[in-house]
Amino acid sequence: MKRLLLGVALALGGAPALAELPRTEPVPGGLVTVRLAPTEQPPPRVFLAEARVMVLAHEGAWHAVVGVPLTLEPGEHRLRVVEDDDVREVTFAVNPKEYRVQHITLSNQRMVEPPAEDLARIEQDHFVIRGVFERWTDVAAPPVRFDLPAKGRISGNFGLQRFFNNQPRQPHSGIDIAASVGTPVVAPAPGVVVEVGDYFFNGRTVFIDHGQGLVSMYNHLHRVLVAPGTPVKRGQRIGEVGKSGRVTGPHLHWSVSLNNTRVDPLLFVSDEAIRQFARQKM
Ligand SMILES: [Zn+2]
Structure with missing residues (x-):
């Protein structure tokens, strides 16, 4: 399967490398990944408030890799996703965590x-x-x-x-x-x-x-x-x-x-x- 994906990526020419994702923990101080458009499309630009967010190619799709601020309240939060001329919002959930x-x-x-x-x-x-x-x-x-x-x-x-x-x-x-x-x-x-x-x-x-x-x-x-x-x-x-x-x-x-x-x-x-x-x- 990996080989097939690599073949497709090579065929597209200049296509994204296949990346691993870090471990996720959807809590303040943790990491969230959000699956976005397929990698046939150009990489979207993603923002959390004003900060640009990492985007990686993984298993055929772009993924936002989001650092969750320690100060973020548990609940639903929004990423701003810019694809070509289109801007949309994508939500992600943050769970509470009690630090010692x-x-x-x-x-x-x-x-x-x-x-x-x-x-x-x-x-x-x-x-x-x-x-x-x-x-x-x-x-x-x-x-x-x-x-x-x-x-x-x-x-x-x-x-x-x-x-x-x-x-x-x-x-x-x-x-x-x-x-x-x-x-x-x-x-x-x-x-x-x-x-x-x-x-x-x-x-x-x-x-x-x-x-x-x-x-x-x-x-x-x-x-x-x-x-x-x-x-x-x-x-x-x-x-x-x-x-x-x-x-x-x-x-x-x-x-x-x-x-x-x-x-x-x-x-x-x-x-x-x-x-x-x-x-x-x-
Ligand atoms: Zn220290």
Whole structure:
């Protein structure tokens, strides 16, 4: 069947590659896929509010791959689908999910309530980081199957409702992998390094653009081994685990963003990779 589809795709010439889809979880912070027009038609342009949404060819049809914002209320939501000159709305359902609460104690009060002198820098950091997550790069078949970027223990899951020294803060926008300083951090999928920085909360950071609004971020690094503009292969070393920025100990914070929405990175990691990781962990 796959072979037949491939034959058809080749016959059409310049036809879409056959892509895998990531795992879906239709909850805030999760992923939804929505089947659209057959791939004989040109790819539709899809939007969630103002954000462009990834579209992949899968089993003969275009599929929107939508990152669901943590702030989206459970219920029915709409995508705007632009096909040729036609604009229509397609609905998708979001189920509720209760994320656990995590209390973190920081001895450095400056990281909990930054003094006025740090606020300009924090604002500038947010401006740069937001700009990277808003990127759109045309890539026909972006990778949606990731490896884990470092070996270690998963010490913080996505979506935790966090309190720093008993003060409520933003929910956890990625996963934490605890590992010793210097542990290699690798690109979990191919892409291009688009930004490298040293931020107040996130510490030394690398961003990889995988295409179609899929951007991954690696924080608290000890060393950065790549520069903006560097294409990276799956498994290529991009840095080392560290404890720069707001941390209680050395770990990698890994975020994955789709349509400018931070989602659970583990939805992109195969069960096999997670099993392998469990065997290898220290
Ligand atoms: Zn984290």
